Amino acid sequence: AQSVTQPDIHITVSEGASLELRCNYSYGATPYLFWYVQSPGQGLQLLLKYFSGDTLVQGIKGFEAEFKRSQSSFNLRKPSVHWSDAAEYFCAVAPGGTYKYIFGTGTRLKVLA
Amino acid sequence: GAGVSQSPSNKVTEKGKDVELRCDPISGHTALYWYRQRLGQGLEFLIYFQGNSAPDKSGLPSDRFSAERTGESVSTLTIQRTQQEDSAVYLCASSITGGASGNTIYFGEGSWLTVV
DSSP, rough: OOOOEEEOSSEEEEEEEEEEOOOOEEOOOOOOOEEEEEEETTEEEEEEEEEEOOOOEOGGGGOOEEGGGGGGGGEEEEHHHHSOOOOEEEEEEEEGGGSOOOOOOOEEEEEEE | OSSSSEEEEEEEOTTTTTTEHHHHHHTTOOEEEEEETTSSSSSEEEEEETOOOOOOTTTTSSEEEEEEEESOOEEEEEEEEGGGGOOOEEEEESSOTTTSSOOOOOOOOOEEEEOO
8 A cells, every 4th residue: 555654753953953854655656755844833835846857856945855766765854954944744645646645644843942 | 815725724613513614725726625634643635626526535534524616716624513533634725737637736724623
């Protein structure tokens, strides 16, 4: 069955430190891949997406993600975290490009001043 | 509008009551979706509209849940005889077109439903 795994439920980093959030998916072909961020009381905002082509994708707010087919991963990275990045991050896949996004359970990021 | 708009933002209801949640998608978006997010969990797909028709209702958890969309715009999700397990955030989303287009889906801020 198709699934998305975000193995880290909570992550705490210091402001200015680098960040990597992990995402692994289970799907037979290359899916469409997304990272969304949800701030408290807010809806989900799209950070970046991967459909095809260059496996390193740049997004908003200084985030990037790398698709690694061999590892079925789509990890999100940021070189220097800001306090405003504290939020919950969701990885999602759209099998075959369909609307039936499959979401991971999220990783809650805490940023220490 | 500029984004997906949902109302109410918060709703507390007594068990057994009916509730209606409203979604106004981004102008020009023909596809509309409802998702549910339970506390500590990822999002669950509920229903997909293309125009006013709902080709995929497979995610609706029971016959107490229904949704409609009129004028290729506003959609209403109705939950009848609410139960405590219905407590969740109900997120509406829209995209330019639906199906297997791969178009990005844009989410509203959600309607927090608490059943007491």
